[in-house]
Amino acid sequence: MLKNTKKIYIAYTGGTIGMQPSSSGYVPVPGFLSETLKNMPEFYRPEMPEFTIQEYAPLLDSSDMQPSDWQVIANDIQINYAKYDAFIILHGTDTMAYTASALSFMCQNLQKPIIVTGSQIPIAQLRSDGQVNLLNALYIAANYPIPEVTLFFNNQLLRGNRARKVDADGFSAFASPNYPTLIEAGIAIKVKAGELSHAPDSYAPLELKQITAQPIGLISLYPGISEEVINNLLLQPVKALILLSYGVGNAPQNKAMLDAFKSARKRGVIILNCTQCLRGKVNMTGYANGQTLADVGVISGYDMTPEAALTKLHFVLSQTSDYANAVKLLAEDLRGEMSI
């Protein structure tokens, strides 16, 4: 058996995969994951790539992840970019889709795979999905390199900025409602919508973009919503509001609410329309109720997930403070996050 010579960098940020039970529920325990892996010989078979685990301190339950943590991960990848063939981010599932989306925007000109994965049951527990998720992520990173930020879970490799956590306690915790699966790991590994990289002679440098946390509001419309609620959400220092609208981008014909959007738009607040449906795309020309939103300056988020919309706003507002510039960037498909 020929030894796999690929080198993979694993950034272990926390999450259930390396947790242990405590009196107050699962908690991450430093050193425990690396020790557990040492006793799992399948990770060291010759077909497996070499890997290095960088354990972060503190290890986080991913519900504690902040934009500054995305920056730490992105900086870490940049520092190690030349030395490794691919990167795996071990992460909790709760905010995994946010981190995957954020990294996709931060890593411009990415030419190596970054796969985010984790598990629903800790790796040291009976029936854990951690071992199979990490093993497959390593194998796919080494043998089926797709040079973008992806998320691997339950035998599916998804585009990171298209993924959503859709099941709180099932193994099939992630879906990509508006974009096909990149790779399906069944008995055979099938490359579906993913494009494999063709080992270039030299890698163009990775361009790392910064994200700083931005004041962004998010609201899902509901029958009975009042303009006071909307107005409160648009108060200073909010720079953008994600409006999760009905269906293809509809909202009630409530004059006071529309006026609130209009005056916010005049103050330079971005209002981004995404659908509250799991699947499908915003089209504000479909109904008169959607058109009135476009008329007051609400912009389309097309079929972006709320996670992609939020991280894209953090990203865009970190790059520019000019409204027109920001709107231009939001309308572009920057990293495959939306279908225009």
Ligand SMILES: NC(=O)C[C@H](N)C(=O)O
């Ligand atoms: N399955 C998990 O990883 C959930 C955990 N609370 C986390 O996001 O860190």
